[in-house]
Amino acid sequence: MSLKTRNLICLLFLVLNVTALQAADYFRQIPRQAVKTGAGWNGKTQNGKAGSQVTTLPSSSEKSGHVQRANFPSQNRSKVIIILAKAGPGQAKPELDAAREEFQERVETAMKAINELFDKQKAIAIKQGNTHAADLIERQRRRFKEKRVLPSVINTTHFEKEMVVAVTAMQKAYQHEIAECARNGNQAKASLLKTKAHNELSPCVFDGRRKYVRGGGGIFTIQADQSWLEVKNRGKNHVRFTEVARKPDYIELKDNTTDTRLRLYHDRVSLKHGYYPWRHFKNGRWAN
Known part of the structure; x- marks a missing residue:
């Protein structure tokens, strides 16, 4: 056998060996489920079907060992959606917690506004040299904080409206939660919520009898x-x-x-x- 013929045979052997290794690498990436269910593979399209499952072979540019799936089974997809809905960062807060956040924000804003009114009226009295009026304003401020009695030296109409809206909304949220506990037969939790509602809302109920x-x-x-x-x-x-x-x-x-x-x-x-x-x-x- 001539040297030229021998070299040609060696080159053909190498080409066949490389082709066989690539084919084995492709078939090793086929999911086991497809093998077990007898999935048929079409050599032209490189797509295999096993019932409703479709698996796509990787292209030559992808790394070995990575499998790209075109579709999940519908059952698994539903489970994934449910898990993400329960554990995702955008999960909705319970109604009572959401109502409490809004309540606290309204109360803080209203209290800040009425304290600014006290400061403004006191500053005006001091500027006018009316120390008696400044003293009355400060006394009413203390009474307002300690006994929750609305003052008569400043206009509290906006403050009263904001507090009524905040307290009423929080009461409704508590009532809904208490009713839900009662329907479920959880009387102990319902009683606990009633006490909690009273303790949380009482400091925000002011005496406006004037x-x-x-x-x-x-x-x-x-x-x-x-x-x-x-x-x-x-x-x-x-x-x-x-x-x-x-x-x-x-x-x-x-x-x-x-x-x-x-x-x-x-x-x-x-x-x-x-x-x-x-x-x-x-x-x-x-x-x-």
Whole structure:
């Protein structure tokens, strides 16, 4: 055999060997599931089908060992979607937690605004040299913080509106959660939520009783120094009272000149003179 023929045979052997190795490398990348299910492979398209599963062989530019799948099985795809929905960073927050965040943001904004009003009014009083007014403003600020009594020296209309909206929305969120617990028979959690709601919302309920109208035309109005002025007979008579008690169901006033006491309830006025017992005096209502 000539040298030229021998070299030609060696070159042909090398070409066949390389082709066989590439084919083996391709077939090693076929998923085991396709082999087990008897997937048929088409040499022209390099695509195999096993039921609903389609597997695509890698192109020559891809690294060995990486398999590119065109489609997932529908069942596995559904599981992946569910897992991502539960564990993803964009997961929706529980209704109560979302309501609490909004509630806290509203309260903080409203409190900041009313404190700025206190500062503004006090600065004006000091600028005018009215130290008495500045002292009254500071006293009402302390009363507002400690006893949650709305002041009369500044306009609190916006503050009251914002607090009512915030508290009402939070109450609805708690009521929905409590009702859900009751439907599920979890009375212990429902009771716990009621207590939690009371503790969380109570500090945000402010006393805004500042004007009272009684039967007969008398009107009681709180003054800047926290005293009360009763105007009656269409403004002809004025009586000044000192506030001596403030309870959830009434405010008690005292006339120091006649030793007369009044209790302003939400629907009536009770009167007490000297050592005599309390008695019904007039019907009435809070006007604010």
